[in-house]
Amino acid sequence: MLQNCKDVTRENLLTEVASRLPLGYRFVTMTCVDLGDAFDVLYHFDKNYELSTLRLRLPKGETLPSVSGLVFAAVLVENEIKDLFGIAVTGLAIDYQGHFILADGAPTAPLLKNPPPPTAPAAEGAPKNG
Amino acid sequence: MARKSVIPFGPQHPVLPEPLHLRLVLEDERVVEALPSIGYIHRGLEKLAEQKDYIQDAFLVERTCGICSFIHALTYCQGIEALLKLEVPPRARYLRTVWSEMHRVHSHLLWLGLLADAFGFENLFMQAWRAREEVVDLMEVTAGARIMLGMCCVGGVRRDLTDEQLAAVLKSMDKLNRQFDDLIPVILKDYSVQQRLRGVGRISRETAYERGAVGPVARASGVARDFRETGYAAYGELGFVPVVETEGDCYARMEVRLAELYQCLHLVRAAVRKMPSGPISVTPKGNPDGEYVSRTEQPRGEVVYYLKGNGGKNLDRLRIRTPTFANIAPLLAMLPGCELADVPVIVLSIDPCISCTER
């Protein structure tokens, strides 16, 4: 199936990521897939055009530890996942508070298979700010 | 008199054609901190892709970006073809390469014009876009549209080129080559251009690699990474070697792109001359099942498509990581310490494309 894929758990995620960096792996991106009752969070790395992926099976409702302390480049995509899937990410290097992609009044977690009904828009005159 | 002021840079900023917002903290005119924010034009394209079938998605993903549209479709189609285990006919692979490189030419020229605009060189801006018109016209002649070619489909391409059209392509390449000869050496030697670009926004090779820089940003810092080296489409048969510079500043990024302009002409010519005969597409059979990560090199760098099929006509998940998304983190390393006057130049030196970044 997916090229060079390795399963990890929440506990050993950070050590797995940290062990790859000295080997010359470059962080490519992360992908989050809604599986129904859980998420697949994929961490894609690259070395000499060879893709290698860490797969984290994250049950819904659990928090995702941020790898942005190890790989700064991950901070943007983690914020995106937080916005679009409603996953609570802990330890972000820069936390946009759920406003990285979505503005006030936008649908919450729109990329879930069954997104929650839209909440009432936030108070008037509260523009999105950085 | 170090007075701190905050300059909101973007999203509706006249120098930046893209809705990127940068919160710049300045000390006099020196940037001490920059925080980006996007999200002004999020279109939910990944969600929409789940609702269309995998054939229609080829047209949808092409609209991710209005500049490198063809290569988006190409990346997507290569991913689906890998899932379906389709063998694309050689002529289709060559035609894909030709259109990809035309897109790179038009993208780099567009970028050159915008960069010139950012440092106030109106004449260069006009000359670059004038040259770009040549290649955009060529795309209209060969594919029937100027930017949204719609030529890449799962299994091949949708339109064949006649021998006359191929000859017209070669002729246009010669014309472009002459225009480049007029323009490019002049830009590289121009005193004022060097003044504005040399030593500005420098990042080291290590920073570029750690922060995941891709495309010309990485190559200008000495990271010799160009996905065309892996030989997708017809690149493996055309003798491709990536362009690399080592300085890592805005000038080096410009050098890389300008050298790539010539390289694109070379690749198009080589592909047209070696163009094999035969069919241009195969009909896809079955539905995609499984996961695949498809990657290609866009004008801005490596694009990543994650595709997950479930055996049905619709995809379970389509994720796009565009090159600009990867280049924002390196951008944040370039900005602190620069002058305000250099900010537009540095931002443009990564060739930002925010609309595709947000999808």
Add this chain to the structure above:
Amino acid sequence: MTFLNAIFRNLFSRPATRRYPFVKREPFPGTRGQLAIDPDRCIYCGICAKRCPANAITVSKTPSKSWTLDNYRCVICGYCVEVCPKKCLTMKQDYFSPK
């Protein structure tokens, strides 16, 4: 200052732009401008509507046979032209202009 060549060449040659609404360029022969239908040959099968990536086409058989195109949704990809079993759809070279 080596830009002087280009400056003087441009100054003494014709401009590259044209005065657009007054001077128009002829479209290229293969240009996809807008979608056109020959209603006499159409059998209202609805394949074009089903395949359209932009949901721009609506076809109905009942109560009366109709084929409508929303020009503002159409992305002019020409996919419907390819899949039409009766070949009654064509691409015109001139662009759709909002009235």
Add this chain to the structure above:
Amino acid sequence: MEALLAFVVAWKPYVLAAAALVVAPVIGALLMGLDRILTARIQGRVGPPLLQPFYDIVKLLGKAPIALNRVQVVYACLHLALMMLVVVLLAMGQDLMMILFVHAFSNIALILGGMSVRSPYSRIGSQRQIMQMLAYEPILVLMVVGIYLIFGTFQISRIPAGGVPLLVQLPLVFLAFQMVISIKLQKSPFDVSTSHHAHQEIVKGITIEYSGPYLAVIEITHLYETCVLFTVVALFWAPNPLVGLLLAALSFLFQIVLDNACARLTTMWMLRYMWTLPMVLAVSNIAWLYLRNGASLG
């Protein structure tokens, strides 16, 4: 009829001044229109009609007046009024030093107007305008000093009409003055405080918070200034006005070509540049004049 003639003769300086006030902005606008056409052709474009600057200003004047505060408006009007005074003084043949200072005050009014609002773009634009003045004022002062050394007076009306043209005696100052014109016309490579033709990192800089008729006031001031600058260029060959005009035309063409051959450079670069090459040119010209005068006295 004779009474009118007698009136004109008696009030000649005032009539001249009034005529100059009317004619100067027209000449300025035509120059600017020509500039836009030539620039367009250099860039391979068709370009706007010759009268486009007129249309722009008429359109601006027709817009609703919106200002952030009254001070801003006062400064804009002061900017124009002082520039008109420059034209009047020049037409009446007054003191050159005086003209120089009124011109400087006109620009300071613009800067204060830019500083009077809270927009960071406007403030940075104003700071850059101060830098511009720092860069070009010394050259202007040296030019006036040079004229004093030649004629022994600051009074324009007392400058003899004939004699050796200024250009022959102040060739290096003339070259330095070309750079000043480039700064004043907001041309690349010195287009730093407001962006006259295109946009840039501070949007429109010093004039960003002006709109409608108030922006028109600033534009009209710019027309006056353009006319004044090229009049001064023409004065470098005063004995024969035709040659003077030719000189102004050449200078005008030079400005356009320079604008199209350069990128916009930074403020600090401008300051460094203006204080080296043009300064050295101007100072050595003055030194030569001084030594020559000294020798002739001895």
